[in-house]
Amino acid sequence: MKFSIGGSLKLAFRPWVEGLENIPAEGAAILASNHLSFSDSFFLPAILDRKVTFIAKAEYFTTPGLKGRMTAAFFKGVGQLPVDRSGARGAGEAAVKSGIDVIERGELFGIYPEGTRSPDGRLYRGKPGGLARVALATGAPVIPVAMIDTEKIQPPGKVMPKLMRPGIRIGKPLDFSRYNGMEHDRFVLRAVTDEVMYEIMKLSGQEYVDIYATAAKRQIAEAAKAEKEEEKAEKQAAAEAAEQRAAEQRRAELKLVEDEGGAAKNAENAESDRNAADGADGAAKDSGHKDA
Numbered sequence: 220m221k222f223s224i225g226g227s228l229k230l231a232f233r234p235w236v237e238g239l240e241n242i243p244a245e246g247a248a249i250l251a252s253n254h255l256s257f258s259d260s261f262f263l264p265a266i267l268d269r270k271v272t273f274i275a276k277a278e279y280f281t282t283p284g285l286k287g288r289m290t291a292a293f294f295k296g297v298g299q300l301p302v303d304r305s306g307a308r309g310a311g312e313a314a315v316k317s318g319i320d321v322i323e324r325g326e327l328f329g330i331y332p333e334g335t336r337s338p339d340g341r342l343y344r345g346k347p348g349g350l351a352r353v354a355l356a357t358g359a360p361v362i363p364v365a366m367i368d369t370e371k372i373q374p375p376g377k378v379m380p381k382l383m384r385p386g387i388r389i390g391k392p393l394d395f396s397r398y399n400g401m402e403h404d405r406f407v408l409r410a411v412t413d414e415v416m417y418e419i420m421k422l423s424g425q426e427y428v429d430i431y432a433t434a435a436k437r438q439i440a441e442a443a444k445a446e447k448e449e450e451k452a453e454k455q456a457a458a459e460a461a462e463q464r465a466a467e468q469r470r471a472e473l474k475l476v477e478d479e480g481g482a483a484k485n486a487e488n489a490e491s492d493r494n495a496a497d498g499a500d501g502a503a504k505d506s507g508h509k510d511a
Contacts, residue, residue, distance in 0.1 A: 220297045225265035231382065232372070236266050238389035244269075247322040247359045248392065251350055251415050253342055253423050254331035255370035262369060262385055263329065264297075272321045273329040274314050274349070275299040318353035328353065332412060332419075333432045338439050340370050342425035343432035345416040347408035351395075354411060355402035360392035361415055365422035388422040 321328040332345030367386030
């Protein structure tokens with residue numbers, strides 16, 4: 220990873236880094252980062268000398284077909300850990316167990332507290348499950364990390380990245396030893412998570428939104444669906460109005476034809492009446508001549 224893809228990324232994109240000295244040369248630590256792009260999991264490990272193990276959604280490891288097998292092989296090859304997200308509680312437990320295993324090996328554990336990529340570049344509320352529980356269960360320091368402009372390099376849904384320079388800011392380690400033994404207290408978990416998210420916000424300069432990114436994505440999808448349905452309704456209404464105008468035009472044309480036909484018939488009848496009257500007058504004159 221570091222000599223092939225990592226080296227190529229650094230050469231092609233030349234990411235700038237601040238705070239690299241905050242990463243310990245050895246020993247366990249948790250890297251808590253904002254999540255703007257799929258490429259975040261590549262740029263951050265690429266600039267570090269040490270291996271970083273992230274948890275990844277299980278779909279990356281179970282997708283069928285050639286592309287799916289290649290994706291699974293890649294993620295396994297770089298040491299990423301699959302987590303089944305089908306059940307919220309099950310996913311949280313799996314993330315915690317995976318994180319603790321990595322920390323106990325004295326390695327770097329990477330996690331995205333938002334739980335998913337930001338849908339619009341803003342920073343969303345951190346989920347208190349994985350990050351805080353791993354930190355409190357292991358006593359490992361939490362190092363806040365801010366990815367900068369990676370969403371511009373590879374926006375969601377885009378396969379080919381745009382060649383531009385991303386940034387990475389690494390903050391000072393956060394110590395939560397004051398909460399030892401309180402990893403099951405939901406208020407403590409919330410406080411730890413919020414403190415980490417605050418540090419990430421200061422490093423990234425992102426606007427903070429106090430809702431979960433998954434909820435924001437759902438709202439955006441529902442708004443897009445409503446907009447699409449509204450456009451469809453407007454098009455249907457326009458089509459119905461056009462059809463109604465066409466029908467009215469056809470009726471007007473038919474009425475005009477009928478009116479013209481009626482006028483012609485009336486003219487014909489009037490002509491017949493005149494001819495009949497002229498004939499009657501002629502007959503009367505002839506009769507008068509004979510009488511005379």
